[in-house]
Amino acid sequence: xxxxxxxxxxxxxxxxxxxxxxxxxxxxxxxxxxxxxxxxxxxxxxxxxxxxxxxxxxxxxxxxxxxxxx
Numbered sequence: 001x002x003x004x005x006x007x008x009x010x011x012x013x014x015x016x017x018x019x020x021x022x023x024x025x026x027x028x029x030x031x032x033x034x035x036x037x038x039x040x041x042x043x044x045x046x047x048x049x050x051x052x053x054x055x056x057x058x059x060x061x062x063x064x065x066x067x068x069x070x
Contacts, residue, residue, distance in 0.1 A: 005059035009052045016048030 023041030 002059050002063060005055045005062070009055035009059065012048045012052035012055065016045045016050075016052060018045075019048060020045030 019041060023038055023045060
């Protein structure tokens with residue numbers, strides 16, 4: 001289960017950074033996320049980054065709890 005949280009945390013972080021950078025200047029060939037308002041792009045990017053950080057923190061807390069049980 002830790003691998004799932006780690007994988008999704010990493011993917012969400014990469015998506016968030018990509019969307020956040022694309023909000024400020026267009027990435028050539030990034031057609032899926034074209035013509036979106038700057039404010040909306042920043043909010044979506046920050047949301048992905050925050051969710052990724054929460055997943056990573058939850059994974060570490062879950063691992064600490066499992067270590068204490070042993």
